[in-house]
Amino acid sequence: MTGRIVEVAQDGRHLSLSRGFLVVAERGTELARIPLDDVAVLVANAHGLTYSNNLLVTLAERGVAVVLCGANHVPAAFLWPVSGHHVQAQRMRAQLAVPLPLAKKLWQMLVRAKIRQQGAVLEACGEPAGAFDALARKVRSGDPENVEAQAARRYWTLLFGPEFRRDQNAGGINALLNYGYAILRSTTARAVMAAGLHPSLGIHHQNRANPLCLVDDLMEPFRPFVDLAVDRLVRTGHTSVVPETKRFLALVPMQDMATAEGTTPLGTVITRAATSLARAYETCEAVIELPALDSAWAPTALEWPRPPSVADSAPC
Structure with missing residues (x-):
């Protein structure tokens, strides 16, 4: 659910x-x-x-x-609850013992999926996106050339204009992204913990001060869905974090998307990704269930609800 x-x-x-x-x-x-x-x-x-x-x-x-x-x-x-999945200890041991080649392969899959979803978002917004499929194909195991950053530099200026810079400490569009990512991060954290994995043991992120390295790794392919929601808000004149925009962004994990198993809420897709990652650790096979890499399966602006008005919002 x-x-x-x-x-x-x-x-x-x-x-x-x-x-x-x-x-x-x-x-x-x-x-x-x-x-x-x-x-x-x-x-x-x-x-x-x-x-x-x-x-x-x-x-x-x-x-x-x-x-x-x-x-x-x-x-x-x-x-974070002390007791979680019934095979939590077993899965955490597998997570701790993951071979480096497998970790690099898993990170390659996540980065490729993220870049292709960025291209799909740009295409849905009417922006040029052809280079992103080529960039995704360039990502090698572990992404040693940091193609992820190369794609990001192109992506943000195409999506929000040449003057836009991603800055967590800024307001406006950046604050909207921060809030949307906070919702996405919490949804992903819940999925990771429910799968019996430790959220601080990342695939790529290794910051000692970050207790959610794995969460930040796994949510990467899903960030573009937040970006699309923020773009929709900006195009309709909403550029501040206020009750109506927060309510709109909180709907992102509940939006339906097409998958091989049929139409499924994004939050459920994230849960499947976390569960498949746990299996990958246990079997040492680089397989993660991720959003479709075909742009035709990416959500378009027409599939998102209209940004709610102030009268519709009733935060606690």
């Missing part, structure tokens, strides 16, 4: 558990009540929030990702 992404974005809220519901209150007055069965991710994106311990324990037991956001909507921490 994909489930809902619940964001608490207003200061001073208190979150608690009541008879199977997540309850949002302020100064003793209940504001919202959400069935726990419907919640996949809880995003805490405000100051002065308080939580009951019972709620956090229950969310962890259910495998709900709790994301604590810091400045500029970038996740600062995730709540």
Whole structure:
């Protein structure tokens, strides 16, 4: 089940558990009540929030990702349950023992998929994309030439204009991307943990200070889906992180996409990718179920819902 992404974005809220519901209150007055069965991710994106311990324990037991956001909507921490998949220890041992050639091959697959999806997004937006398939074919095992960065330099200027630079600390389009990636990261983290893998043991990313290296590796082919949503917002005049744009970006993991198994929500596709990665570690075969590499399977602007109006938005 994909489930809902619940964001608490207003200061001073208190979150608690009541008879199977997540309850949002302020100064003793209940504001919202959400069935726990419907919640996949809880995003805490405000100051002065308080939580009951019972709620956090229950969310962890259910495998709900709790994301604590810091400045500029970038996740600062995730709540990770102690017990997860029934073969978690076995899979983590396989993850620790992954041979370097297999890791390089897996990273090659992820980078190729990301670059081809970037080309598909550009094509869906009416921009020239022919070079991206050629760039994807140039990616060798481990991407030693860093073709990923070469593609990124072309991609951002084609998608958002020659003056655009990707900067996590900037506002506007960059802040929208940050928020969209935070949603995607939480969805991917939940999938990785549900597959019995350790999120800090990456395929390519090895930053000691990053507890989610594997999550950041696996989400790479899915980033262009966020980029497409942000492009849709920008083209309709939405350039700030406000309640209506956050609500729109939170829908990204729930969007349907065509796969070999039929139409499937993106969040489910990410779950399948994490599960297939766990199998790849155990079997030492470089096979990951990833989004289709055919641009015809990439989402187009017409398949996304219209950006909601201020009147439609009701954040907690």
